[in-house]
Amino acid sequence: MININDAKFITSAAGIADSPEFAMSEVAFLGRSNVGKSSLINALTQRKGLAKSSSTPGKTQLVNYFEVKFGQKFSENEKFDEALANLGENFSLMFVDLPGFGYAKVSKKMHYIWQKNLDEFIKNRPNIKLFVHLIDSRQFDLDIDRNLREYVESFLRGDQQILRLYTKADKLNQAGRAKLLKSDPGALFVSTLKGSGVAKARELIIKRAFGL
Ligand SMILES: Nc1nc2c(ncn2[C@@H]2O[C@H](COP(=O)(O)OP(=O)(O)OP(=O)(O)O)[C@@H](O)[C@H]2O)c(=O)[nH]1
Ligand SMILES: [Mg+2]
Structure with a gap:
C-alpha cells in the first residue's frame, strides 16, 4: 500500500x-x-486544495511544483510488487501542474506567450520523466489531443514516458465507455x-516515473 507522507506546494514559475x-x-x-x-493532482496526493481547480477554464496559469513524499510498507496479506519494492520505503516525486492547452480567453498576445512558454517547458525540462496526458473521456477524439500526443511523441527522450488517462x-x-474502449x-x-481509478493511476505514475 502506497501512502502519501507529505505533499506540499514548492513554487510557481512562468x-x-x-x-x-x-x-x-x-x-x-x-x-x-x-x-x-x-x-x-489533489486526488493523487489526497490533499483537497493543494492545486487550485476551478470550473472556469484557464485556472492554472503558471507552472506549479508540488513535492510529494510517498511511503510504503509491505504487509503479508498484500500481493508483493517487486517493482515497487525496489523503490524502498520512502521516495519522492515532483508533480508539475501546468496551464491547459487550448484556452484562448486571454488576449492573443498573452495566449501566444503562454503557449510558447509551455511548449519550451515540456520540450526542454530535463527532469521530466513522465508526461501524464489527461483526456476528457466524453470527448476522447479531439484534434487537440491527437496533436498534443503526436507532438510530445516527436521529442520524447529515451528516459521519458507518456501515460494517458481518461x-x-x-x-x-455505458455507450460512451464502450466506444472509447x-x-x-x-x-x-x-x-x-x-x-x-486514482489508486491505480498513482501506482502507474510512480512506476513509470521511476522507469520501472
Ligand atoms: N464530474 C467530474 N468533474 C471533474 C472531475 N475532475 C475535475 N472535474 C471538474 O472539472 C473542472 C476543471 O477541473 P480542474 O482540475 O481545474 O482542470 P484543469 O485541467 O486543471 O484546468 P486548467 O487549470 O484550466 O487547465 C472543475 O470544475 C472540476 O471540479 C471528475 O473526475 N469528475
Ligand atoms: Mg489546473
Whole structure:
C-alpha cells in the first residue's frame, strides 16, 4: 500500500527560464484546459486544495511544483510488487501542474506567450520523466489531443514516458465507455469525483516515473 507522507506546494514559475532545479524526477500533467489536471493532482496526493481547480477554464496559469513524499510498507496479506519494492520505503516525486492547452480567453498576445512558454517547458525540462496526458473521456477524439500526443511523441527522450488517462469517468455512460474502449482498448479511466481509478493511476505514475 502506497501512502502519501507529505505533499506540499514548492513554487510557481512562468516557464523554464525561471524554474529552479530540483534533485528529483518530475511528472508533468498535460491536457486541455478544464480536463481535470489540478483536480487529479489533489486526488493523487489526497490533499483537497493543494492545486487550485476551478470550473472556469484557464485556472492554472503558471507552472506549479508540488513535492510529494510517498511511503510504503509491505504487509503479508498484500500481493508483493517487486517493482515497487525496489523503490524502498520512502521516495519522492515532483508533480508539475501546468496551464491547459487550448484556452484562448486571454488576449492573443498573452495566449501566444503562454503557449510558447509551455511548449519550451515540456520540450526542454530535463527532469521530466513522465508526461501524464489527461483526456476528457466524453470527448476522447479531439484534434487537440491527437496533436498534443503526436507532438510530445516527436521529442520524447529515451528516459521519458507518456501515460494517458481518461478523466471525468463518472460522467461517461455505458455507450460512451464502450466506444472509447473500442478506440483505445487499454484505456485507463479516472474520476476524482468518485475516486475511481486514482489508486491505480498513482501506482502507474510512480512506476513509470521511476522507469520501472
Ligand atoms: N464530474 C467530474 N468533474 C471533474 C472531475 N475532475 C475535475 N472535474 C471538474 O472539472 C473542472 C476543471 O477541473 P480542474 O482540475 O481545474 O482542470 P484543469 O485541467 O486543471 O484546468 P486548467 O487549470 O484550466 O487547465 C472543475 O470544475 C472540476 O471540479 C471528475 O473526475 N469528475
Ligand atoms: Mg489546473
